[in-house]
Amino acid sequence: MKKILLINLKGHHEIISSTHLINAIIYQAPDTQISLLIYQEFNSSAAILNNVHKIYTIDRAAITALHKKLIYSKAFAYDAFFDALGPAYEESWDEIINFSNDKVSSYLSSFFLKDNHTKIHGTYFDKTGQLQYSSNWLMLLSDLMPQLPSLPIHFQNIFLQTIGRKENNSINGIAIDETNNEIAYLKFGKIRKQLANQKDNAKLIGIPCNFARPAVMKNVLQLLLNTSFTHPVLLATCQTEKEKAHLLNRHFTGQLIIIEDDFKSLPSTLLNLDLLLSTEGPIKYLADLLEIPAIEVITDYKHAFQQQTTLKGNLILTATSHQISDSVFHLNLLETLRFFFNLTTTPTISTEECLYIVERDSLGITYKRIIDSADLNFNHLFYLMARHLLGLILLNRRTIDSFFAITDKTSAQTAKWHQEEMQAVLMLSKKILSTLKSLRKVDGGAPSTSAFVSALDKLLDESDNGAHLVAFPALFFKMRLETLTANSTMTNLKNIEQLLYLFKKEIKIIIEALTELEEAISNKTNPSNNYFPNLNL
Secondary structure, eight states, X not given: OOEEEEEOOSOXXXXXXXXXXXXXXXXXXXXXXXXXXXXXXXXXXXXXXXXXXXXXXEOHHHHXXXXXXXXXXXXXXHHHHHHHHHHHHTSOOSEEEESSOSHHHHXXXXXXXOSTTOEEESEEEOTTSOEEESOHHHHIIIIITTTOXXXXXOHHHHHHHHHTOOXXXXXXXXXXXXXXXXXXXXXXXXXXXXXXXXXXXXXXXXXXXTSSOHHHHHHHHXXXXXXXXXXXXXXXXXXXXXXXXXXXXXXXXXXXXXXXXXXXXXXXXXXXXXXXXXOSSHHHHHHHHTTOXXXXXEOXXXXXXXXXXXXXXXXXXXXXXXXXXXXXXXXXXXXXXXXXXXXOXXXXXXXXXEEEEEEEETTEEEEEEXXXXXXXXXXXXHHHHHHHHHIIIIIXXXXXXXXXXXXOXXXXXXXXXXXHHHHHHHHHHHHHHHHHHHHHTOOSSHHHHXXXXXXXXXXXXXXXXXXXXXXXHHHHHHHXXXXXXOSOHHHXXXXXXXXXXXXXXXXXXXHHHHHHHHHHHHHHSOTTOOOSOOXXX
């Protein structure tokens, strides 16, 4: 029987989303004991997770208070901190999973890594104080995610790849209280009966109180009230949200349905909804696990495809530009609702937004455009191509069978994006070749060594660009470079040479993919049209 410690020092939604990881582990080895280490203020969400053997908590507020009070020695805070870690430290762990991958959790992962047989997944510090990654996959989250226009692989699939498990949500990962289930069933039965007098077979749409800013929230609620086939249900899970819900209800003269829940009763409420309108937050992750259908709305185009809904068949309505008017958003939302409830097969969505559906491919969770008439925006083209390249580089798997299918109707935007990417590849390729040339001339003397170091610095500077596809092999090259620990200079130089050739090989994968895309563009426009020269590395 394996014993696993999962360190999760984030908030409610990360704790709930870690259930996907727990489910995958338990499905593969049902007798595994999984324990959590969390901050005490998030214990309420951890308490509803099934398949958790024990929950260890850190009272962050109490420790911080001790540390800040001048009348106490700092030693009291340190003692309280280590007292909290003590019960988990006394255990012997077969695996440690650092789900947070921040500085504190990385130190804690190293702290618990006291047994030689313990395997660690995630970031941690080695004995020299160097930050280590247990997998190339984690570099995507820790180093590239802040720079990318979209994360090509969902963070859940990244963690599953990191721990070497396959996604499986056939196990019930959420504890559902039967008493709460019965209460919710009776409550919603009455609600539906009362609504039947106003709207025939109206769908109950759950909407969290933090769904949008007040003005947008009022307009969305008004839309749901006015639409013949929908009725809003406000979901409030904390005191602030409850106060906000009652203020909104006063604005609508008592027409709203408000459900006040804690995490223990929330699953029962969600199971009685027809649909959830969601943004970022724990309710979205909980709905995914309970297989409650949802439409996720992303108003900031910069945050598209980072930590979105994962349930197959769910819809995502996302902005494609900096600004979108409220009136356009409401029309698009109404069309999305009509499409979801099969009232139309061809929703009309303006070019300021795009509609996607959640699907699965060989890399896990992915998002497919529904509206083919919408212009193909650069963010999504980057998403598709980056996903394809990471599949080839890390797993030797293709995710794009037809490049012709991903180009926009006129190929104009695709061609422009292709040209920018190819230019980035050209610049980086020159730097790689220059660095290899300088490396071969190193003879142990100061001038040749200095020339090589200068060439390597220029290569690293050129690599520091998260906006292009070359960012992925560049990141892997940097991380591999940082792990070189040989005492001999010549040994390190030989290792660097091998890393440069691997870098070059991964760049070639990008070139081959971009060449396939170029052929698709040419076939859509003019078969004789050749946009870019072939590259030979």
